[in-house]
Amino acid sequence: MDIIINGDRPTILVTNDDGIDAPGLRALVQVLVSADRYIVQVCAPDSEKSAVSHSITWLHPLSVKQVQIQGATAFAVSGTPADCASIGVSKALFPSTPDLVISGINMGSNCGYHIVFSGTVGGAREAFFNGVPSISVSYDWVAGKSNINDYTLSAEAILPIIDAVLVEVKNQTYPRRCFLNIDLPTNVANHKGYKLTKQGKSIFKMGWREVSSDFQGGKMLSTMTMETYLEGPAEYDSPTVSADYRFFQREVRGTELDKEDDTDHRSLREGFITVTPLGAISQAEIESQAYFKDWLPRVAQCFSSSAFRCP
DSSP states (O other), X not given: OOOOBTTBOOEEEEEOSSOTTOHHHHHHXXXXXXXXXXXXXXXXXXXXXXXXXXXXXXXXXXXXXXXXXXXXXXXXXXXXXXXXXXXXXXXXXXXXXXXXXEEEEEESOOOGGGGTTOHHHHHHHHHHHTTOOEEEEEEOOXXXXXXTHHHHHHHHHHHHHHHHHHHHHHTTOSOSSOEEEEEEOTTGGGOOOEEEOBOOOOEEEEEEEEEOTTOOOOOOOTTXXXXXXXXXXXXXXXXXXXXXXXXXXXXXXXXXXXXXXXXXXXXXXXXXXXXEEEXXXXXXXXXXXXXXXXXXXXXXXXXXXXXXXXX
């Protein structure tokens, strides 16, 4: 199927937070290039940048280096996923603005409150801020069950969504007030289909434990599970050891899961490919809005009195 926008094949910009050499990004790019119906660009961090949320580089210039990825024009950037999306759509690096930005495929799901931590989602959100349609994509990697080929299966599974979005972009009917967050289940080869979901409230409860100065931690995923496909400990950059320093390692101490139906995490666990529209920011729930609508006038009234004896 050919999708022509303004007389040309559509341009897709790919970024991520696992780094430009990550297998998830490479599998996605390979599938897009093999489809032979897109112009594929890559602008991704030069090293792993998981869980940096929407962090941006402000005070220092970015370093950018062109790298070889077959079938694509690719650059490795010293910044965050949001930096990469920003410079990628700016026309400073590429000659034109892409028709679609895809951030991923992330190693680990990005559901519920973990969307706040996610650099993968941050890359897609930055494109959305710049008026470019975008999708963040994550695969629910589980150590011992998943393998590298699952990234290719995930990329192939979302091609219909990518093409459908590009058709809407071509027809100027795609909604511009949201972007999409897609999560693919661990058993992606036998997924149950696409399911429209809402962002839930699932979260891993985190704590801290004191460790020795020579401790080497694992790679923290966007899922906060500490699972990794890498063998051996990750490099650990510690300050110069002296008696003045103590060391603490973050660890998972429990999980709080969604109780509602049609949430992203719950549907993902049921084996669906979840498609969750997201906005720029998370708004408070209706109940909280109602509470503060009554609360704020009372606060103002208290401070306007001389007694300041409000409960």
